[in-house]
Amino acid sequence: MSVAAEEPHPLGRIGRISAGTFHQLSALMTLAMLIAIFAFGNAAFLSVNNGLTVLLQTSVIGLIGIGMTMVIITGGIDLSVGSVLALSGTAAGLMVKAGLPVPVAMSAAVLVGAFCGFINGVVITKMRITPFVATLGMMMIARGTALQLTGAAPISQLGEAFGVLGNGALFRHVEKLPNGLSRVVFPGIPYPAILLLIVAICGAYLLRRRALGRHIYATGSNEEAARLSGVNVDATKIAAYVLSGALAGVAGNVLMSRLVTAQPNEGVMYELDAIAAAVIGGASLMGGVGGISGTMIGAFIIGVLRNGLNMSGVSAFIQQIIIGFVVILAVFIDQLRSNRR
Template sequence: MSNAVSQPVTSPFARVSGAQHRLLAFASLILLVVVFSIASENFMQTSNIIAILQATSVNGVLAVAATVVIITGGIDLSVGTLMTFCAVIAGVVLTYWGMPLPFGILAAILAGALCGCASGTFIAKMKIPPFIATLGMMLILKGLSLVISGTRPIYFNDTPGFTQISQGSIVGYFVPAVPLPNGVLILFLVAIVVAFVLSKTALGRYTFALGSNEEAVRLSGVNTDRWKIAVYTLAGSICGIAGLLIASRLNSAQPALGQGYELDAIAAVVIGGTSLSGGRGTVLGTLIGALIMSVLLNGLRILSVAQEWQTVVTGSIIILAVYIDMLRRKRM
């Protein structure tokens, strides 16, 4: 998943330092795990590790969606409420209309892709800055989720298989000692697929190119608008997957949830070494960033650190991570 390495547009220095940053992020993750394991015997338990991974699954998938957009130099503030919107759509299709499970899954991902496509169109064709366009989308989708659901959670009791998407465990079926929830597998799967798209496909190359020097890409005769819309559409469909994961985990589509989740996703992206100015970033880094956030939160909870201090520590880690990134870049 070392996609930065294969990017023709990134400088050779950036490659080395990108790898270095990921190493650093990975080292911090390991260090956190070691520290918490020493501090509390309750931390390094299979059930707790699984709880951490499961807590990462939704934020991780959202962060992957945010990563592809951020690499283009854009931003997507609508990932959280789009996730909720897709969950509500799945609820409508499965519970209100009583259709079979695959239709619900398809509808959620399709709804995500459509909304992503809309955001991309606002940005590429109507030239609305990404921050504003996706801020608008964030509010539109938040409102629509409430309208469509009638401001009540939609339960999936009539679709018994639905909770298996996130809570079931294929791994646990074969290896009963490791009941790794499917939601975690889906996170890894999404990460691998998107890492592949970024490193091996034209879409991936243009994603990095747009973030490095959009003007140069345009002048070389590439239809940048089309690729930009494609990137936001990809991000949107990933949010659809996140919507399925959270709805499956809660056995319900909770229409009021979602706002604020975009910031956690962006934090994971940044901790993972993706630059907010675009052109540089990896899915693996984002995955590590998301894991650092959940390990930190879980560990602080296990240590019974007061909630107000948990927030302070999380904020400090974000600033520290970006500061290290800055230091590294200044040195080059």
């Protein structure tokens, strides 16, 4: 790849970085404001248990949001992640039910998600079908497959080992009382939150320090220029969709493990939460702009908003309306920023 394609004009790069930093700071201020508002309305909002609840709720959105960010940076979109999440989690449940060890079943579930992402990438790059239509088709295929495999019924009695990933915690301390009961001294750091942190660090490293990450940005910024500079654009897009599918598979493992039941109906509308998290965090639907740190802020904004509205007694239907307005506002701000650039 030539220097010109890898490193744009210095002034343009400085402008993009400053704009991205400003957007992340504004998102961080929005998150702080939401926390302050909900804490003022309900003192229990700042409790340790509620904080852990927010972490657990945000972990799934964050995991699929990281993969979605990579796809969006290439200039694409992945509407299938919610259904792929359900298919992967269902596959894990079926394999555990068939007698496979939990780690093997969950690893295979991630491969199922990656395969769905691979199909998305091949259809988009080789068949030249737009990402919206291709991933919409995969959304229906994955959901239908999950429902067909299970007869639309949940898979239960998967054993305690299946629930460790979603319900376990590091440094959890439980004290035995004289009456035989147990008291939780410290609830610990949930495994899903630790997993999200590890994946976020790896994702940020890949985007900023590895050749694939630079190719992802180059493809989204100017696909033709990237191709002329020696970037394998098709392979880069396929890799982005494979990562998105694999992370949907990881999120499916986490969610089904939390429930200790494989639910083929889970993950509905999760793709919109993932898109919202990425866009709120600064990713541009035009491609070429975005980052993992911003997506994490966006995911926590959505998680805090949902949790705070739940604690305030707001119905799930009103929550959907509010989240919808947030998505529209985020996309509108993205358009204004793109026009200014």
